[in-house]
Amino acid sequence: MSYTCGMLPVLDQHEDHHYEMSEYEGAKARWCPGCGDHSILTAVQRLLAAEQLAPEQTMMVSGIGCSSRLPHYMKTYGFHGLHGRALPVATGIKLHRPELTVFVTMGDGDCTSIGAGHWVHAMRYNVDMTAMLLDNGIYGLTKMQTSPTTPQGFKSNTQPFGTLLPPLNPLEIALGVTNASFVAQTAEWAPSHLYATLRAAYKHKGFSFVRILQRCPVFTPAIYQKAVQDPARIQLLVHDDGVVTPDLEKIYKSQLHHDPRDLAAARSLAEQTETIKLGVFYKNPSKPRYEESRRVAPRTPAERIALLEKEFARYAV
Amino acid sequence: MPSDPRVAQALSALAQPIAEFRAAVQGALAQADAFMAAQTADAATLASHAAAQLGVFAKSHVDPAKFAAMFPTVATADKESQKALEKAATILRRVAAQGEDMALATVSDGRKLGATIDTALAGAGQAFGAIIITELVRGSRYKKAEHEKLLDPTEFRAWNNAERRFAPPLVVVVNGADLHAGALLDFADGREKIVLVVEGAAPPAALVRCITPGTFVLQTVDGTGLDRLAGYEGPAIAALLPEGAATFMHDPTAGKEPWQRLTVPFLPSAPFKAVGGFSAWQMEQDVKMLADLARTPFAVPAAPGAKGAPALGAGEAVDRIASWLLETSGIKGTA
């Protein structure tokens, strides 16, 4: 069903155009100064330029929240939809137009709270797309309400005496979903790691889930601050098949050689939260992809009508 | 030709990309036809088109003439554009009428494998041109001087990257004696898929010459592995060979090293007598090369049936095949 779609415009490109990074820039970003989302936007634009993705063949899908404004700041096609519902929309786009490259940005409320059901199922469908969870541990746009990933004890507008429950660990959940094929964590304050992780996620064929630790300068500037200031609190997961960032090796001396094919080790690492682990936890390109199993041969109107005639014969009186 | 059940087997392995190419051609044709029809249609004709599109339910509820006037379908095209569109439609109609045959070619006596494929794909290249012309005319962007040449048949070597990405798949029936696999590498680009149905005596491991790190290569005698072809994102070359040939699969997604990518379920010894223009020595080289490529760099036993070839490190094998390929097939850059 997709061939016609993908073919006509690209056939029309006689010369191979080289896209500059600026060609992916949309409206001027209106996030607060110091917001981690700026760094993520830059990484995404850099990735698109590095991969020379045609802007018209690239989709940015988002939900609602600060992070979900990202599509507006890109010059690709964007779908800024409903709170928590980015993933079903992205799934629909990819099912109908598999030739499009799809990125999804969600916040922690978006992905792990109101859209948690879709998140689990999207991981299981394993449709080829790059899903970014921009996790600042707070509802920002609606002004500081506790989200599932808010640290316990954090005083918010909805839990003013301290957030009641321990935070949800998105990595544990992602790694627990049957048929999950790519789970990684990176941080907005380590741009080269962020870029390398997004690139690995983009290159992975399947549903790539990337949790990006991100600071909200207004409401949660401090939640990752210890780790930002003290590199010893961060451990890099390194592997040829995962993310390698030689420029960071001097800063982050704690490194662990972790084979992303090892799910049991990945789950165990995800549970260990005394240090923040950045890198690819799990990657398995051989997991079945839903959109591949749903690929159907397109039919022309004439073929369809001929087949339908036959189908009607089954109901003939 | 279709009497060989393997042809049907090869076509069915490529059913998905064939259907996709055909749908693209049919889609463009439908748009070209609709555009041309609308150029000359009067109000009554437009109303009856609108009525047909709205369906039977709308019959006594929606006024088709008003509807047609509310949604004018197309822009008007000048004479030159109309002429180009007519020509494009003729090409598209011809390709569409070929049905599955558009993806089938036979190497006839006295012709070469490479030339046969080139001719077959040139027809498809012309269809691409026709599709683009259709789009240009519909978008009022057709300029004769600039675009007219798009309707000429274009050989694969002149295709741009995008066209190669959407190259239509091809099943080629070829005599074993004509299996000059080196020629196939000319077409290993984009997402081109070629399946050879090899008849009669054939060199046992000819397709080893097609192995490059990014090309999916398959030799099979019973069709095993053909189902993997259509889904591969890059170029793929496969051959359905007579019994006795080597069987192997080179899957670029399976690993970084040649021995990780290559599985060789069956490796025969090379024949003592020449097959067509292939000498016994040449054929032995193919078999040895396959054994070398498949050999793991550490002490894992070589593929079953392999004999004679000295142990080689993986890196060495890559170097060897690279230089050998350059020597034997005389390839030039294709992209």
Place this chain on the structure above:
Amino acid sequence: MSASATAAPAPPKVLRVPEHTVEIVSDSGEGAQKCGQIFAAVSAKMGNGVWTVELIPAEIQPPPRVPEGASGNRIRVGENAVTNWGDRTDLVIAFNEQVLLARHRVDALADDALLLIEDKWARSEDPDIVAQWEAALKELSSKHYRIIPVAMEDECLTIVDNPRKGKNMFALGMLARIYGRDMELIKAQIAYAFRKKSEEVYTQNVALLELGFHWAEDNIDIRVEIPTHASDKPLVVMNGNEAIAMGSIASGMELCAMYPITPATSVSHLLSEVFERFGGIVHQAEDEIAAVGVAIGASYAGKVAFTITSGPGMALKTEFLGLAVMTETPLVLVNVQRGGPSTGLPTKVEQSDMLAALYGQTGDSPHIVMAPATIEECFHIMITARRLAETFRTLVMVLSDANLATGVSPYPTPTLDEAWQAAPLDLAPVKEGQKAYGWNKETGLSERIIPGRPGGMFTLTGLAHDDRSKVAYSSDIHQHSSAMRSRKMAVLQSLLVPPTVYGDASGDLLVVGWGSTKGAIEEAVDRARKEGLKVSSLHLRFLSPLEPGLKDIFKRFKKVMTVEINYSDEPDDPYITEENRRRGQLSILLRNATLVDVDCWGRVPGEPLRPMSIVEAIRGRVPRGGAK
């Protein structure tokens, strides 16, 4: 042996009637539905009009021998086309007396109905069962039914070991004899119904069929003759959900996203089986919300997609439906309505989602709402719905209901047309200056840009936005864009033609209906007119925008009344006044649009309306001698 079985064969009494209604009821799993379906199909093939309704228990495996477990088919067979399920049943075959009681208690049976009951229960070794049997027969004796006990199981056991598996074919044999059905056609139908089973299964079923046929020949003294008229046009027979599935294929849509919900799900059953061959897929999403989200994503990216659901599911989809309207993303939603509110009556018919469909979204959310009136229209409406969704860039809701979904009736085989289908995606570069919403200021219409088109990049958003899809920060933008979305409804209405009145163009009473009630209403109008009442009717297909010219039509009648399967207060109910009366949903809509004092009559019995009850309602509103 029962008395009737030993009676000497006498020449049967022949009843020549223009129509007759038959029911086969059993515990679920005893095959009554298969018997009914074959009987209906063969009757249609022989040239009778047929309307079949499934009798469905709400549970998958209710306990045996309870009235709530009654499962089967009701088949109304007529000389001419049958457009609804009719009033009461004339002949019943029941596999136990309890399921028969269920039908008796809901007043489904005609006073003089002929009841053929399996009588093995009367001879049960379990004294409780015998007592139940006797109590049931006593209860049934309140009407003038004619009851014929039949030892179905004993008869079947002469051929099969497990009588639960064969009774339905025996019953079919009895019906074949009583109604003079063509045995060869029945055998062909059996062969088709059991095509996935062994030859032995077929042979055994045919043996049971013939056993039932001969038993009836020897023991039942009545024959029913309904004249047949072989159709000159080819016909197909299916239910409304199957018709919707076929229609969606014919419309060229390629993606159906759904989540299982009764009574809509069976659309996806058929589609799931065949859709891939047509280049389409059914996506069963993780929930109702995801289903509509996937459909919107697909629609946004290319060809119009659709989702199917029922009331509770539509409620869950509400936020996304608003998004479709706001972003002018075409989408077709089919709501096969059931009884509500809440979980309500999942398997039963109701027409009470109309206002939710029209006004259930937050904010101002203008969109198209259409309703098919017949099974045939269930097929054809999908083609129109897709086309309108595409051309008007909006949500189109199709309101079907459980009556259409489970009713089975023949209709003329459609003459399929390639033009019904979506055009190939247009991915040409966008024209210079083309905007995401290039609204025509008069009409609000604009051309959609889908991803993949070079030069058209924009971000679709559910936030208020301007014509370039930029988030609106100035005050007049939302006013203007709201007007543009709303204007499209007026534009569509300007393309519609006024509806046709059934009956005289003027009179004392105009009955207005929508959806599946058309057949019952028109039959009721015919009967009322025969009684001398000046009644006509009007059936609406478009609810948003409303069909034009209604006010002019209403003016020609002294009184206008809607007939709907949704709840409304009766004017003389306690506490009910002119001001607080809660009215039928269509009447609310019509009063608003026309300022005519439109009356209403509605019932929510969990079954289709019976023509007779509509006739009574008409009589109540139009006393003999005409309205005031």
